[in-house]
Amino acid sequence: MGLNRNQIAQRISNEVEDGFVVNLGIGIPTLVANFIPDELDVVLQSENGLLGMGPFPSKENVDADLINAGKQTISTVPGSSFFSSADSFAMIRGGHVDLTVLGAMQVDIYGSIANWMIPGKMVKGMGGAMDLVAGAQRVIVAMQHMDKKGNSKLLTNCNLPLTGIHCINKVVTDMGVLNIKGQQFEIIEVAPGLNPEDVLKATEGKAVIHPDVKEMTF
Amino acid sequence: MSKVYKNATEAIAGIESNMTLLLGGFGLCGIPENCIAALKESGAKNLTCVSNNAGVDDFGLGLLLQSRQIKKMISSYVGENATFEKQFLDGDLDVELTPQGTLAERLRAGGAGIPAFYTPTGVGTLVAENKEEREFDGRKFILEKAIRGDFAYVKAWKGDTMGNLIYKKTARNFNPMIATAGRITIAEVEHLVEPGELEPDQIHTPGIFVQRIFQGSHYEKRIEQLTISES
Numbered sequence: 001m002g003l004n005r006n007q008i009a010q011r012i013s014n015e016v017e018d019g020f021v022v023n024l025g026i027g028i029p030t031l032v033a034n035f036i037p038d039e040l041d042v043v044l045q046s047e048n049g050l051l052g053m054g055p056f057p058s059k060e061n062v063d064a065d066l067i068n069a070g071k072q073t074i075s076t077v078p079g080s081s082f083f084s085s086a087d088s089f090a091m092i093r094g095g096h097v098d099l100t101v102l103g104a105m106q107v108d109i110y111g112s113i114a115n116w117m118i119p120g121k122m123v124k125g126m127g128g129a130m131d132l133v134a135g136a137q138r139v140i141v142a143m144q145h146m147d148k149k150g151n152s153k154l155l156t157n158c159n160l161p162l163t164g165i166h167c168i169n170k171v172v173t174d175m176g177v178l179n180i181k182g183q184q185f186e187i188i189e190v191a192p193g194l195n196p197e198d199v200l201k202a203t204e205g206k207a208v209i210h211p212d213v214k215e216m217t218f
Numbered sequence: 219m220s221k222v223y224k225n226a227t228e229a230i231a232g233i234e235s236n237m238t239l240l241l242g243g244f245g246l247c248g249i250p251e252n253c254i255a256a257l258k259e260s261g262a263k264n265l266t267c268v269s270n271n272a273g274v275d276d277f278g279l280g281l282l283l284q285s286r287q288i289k290k291m292i293s294s295y296v297g298e299n300a301t302f303e304k305q306f307l308d309g310d311l312d313v314e315l316t317p318q319g320t321l322a323e324r325l326r327a328g329g330a331g332i333p334a335f336y337t338p339t340g341v342g343t344l345v346a347e348n349k350e351e352r353e354f355d356g357r358k359f360i361l362e363k364a365i366r367g368d369f370a371y372v373k374a375w376k377g378d379t380m381g382n383l384i385y386k387k388t389a390r391n392f393n394p395m396i397a398t399a400g401r402i403t404i405a406e407v408e409h410l411v412e413p414g415e416l417e418p419d420q421i422h423t424p425g426i427f428v429q430r431i432f433q434g435s436h437y438e439k440r441i442e443q444l445t446i447s448e449s
Binding site: 046055056072073112128130166 | 244245246247248270293294295296297298303306307313315317318319320321322323325326337338339340341342343344345375386387388389390391392393394395422439440441442443444445446447
């Protein structure tokens, strides 16, 4: 029951359009790259200073001077370019990136997202996430619908420190796909084997079931 | 007047406790390894360090955290360092977390003579607390201040004796802005060459921004996440 990490990533890959420049966050978002169809012209941006990110390198081609934002060794593709962090965030903040996919600890009906801090517990920092949600044309969140204790992570109001406000358009979870608009979640797709009502029940924030809701297929 | 120094120890001369230092690099990529080692040797304390990350426990800025020479970090992401987390949670280390793009722009502004700028990043979050908010064309922005440092330390692939620098691949990252924002900027390079050997069209950081330069040695270039393709 419910989607695994790869299935969440695969579903998000459907949102990627021909010609898009896409920035993928760490975790499930990174997996999205594996599902983007070859026939689409898509450029991956890595905010540490690379446009045109390729796959992991072969052993012989590992280069400590060539990493992605997750600090993983990476490769370039024909047409890649390198640039400074200031140029990178001019791309991001300036609205030149079409889509970013990020993980989240919480999202809410106002399209706000929390993904960088748990007060008193976790102090890792926001990295580029605040700039990405403020600047990318579209922001999609990849996340688990509920935490390990069974509490919903799709809320009326995030109670963790925010990463950005009014910036999330769509959430893809292990349970389904939800749009955020008009200050509510709209369930548009459900994971195989789940009912829309299951997703509704697992969503703490106000949610409605889209009349054309469908079951996802893989 | 020559900008060339023999090694890191000589190049960092003038470092004192309580100074603000800017350090290039993203993770462990493109960090001024030689300067960090020399800073540790210098024993300077109560330093404020501006760097996107704080290194790992036993490398990069983690070395200066271990020796408790840093009193404050201004960074965007510090997640890979347990020493950092412990010192912060114990209240021994002051931290100003700044969004990565804002950090890059604060440094760029510092070097460019711009005292502050408005950005949409962080509006409505903890980052916006105590900052001026202003609306432009119906959208909210916050005022962020420029950063300058007493010393700036950058790492480049190649440099000439006039201080012109060329970075390699993603080791460029924060280095170009940091080079502009130091009252004294010290560049360590893998290859130090004579003027004329670098193509003027290829220079990333013009020598005007660099006051001291030396050829580094024993680069470890540690990789944080070694990921390779199976095929």
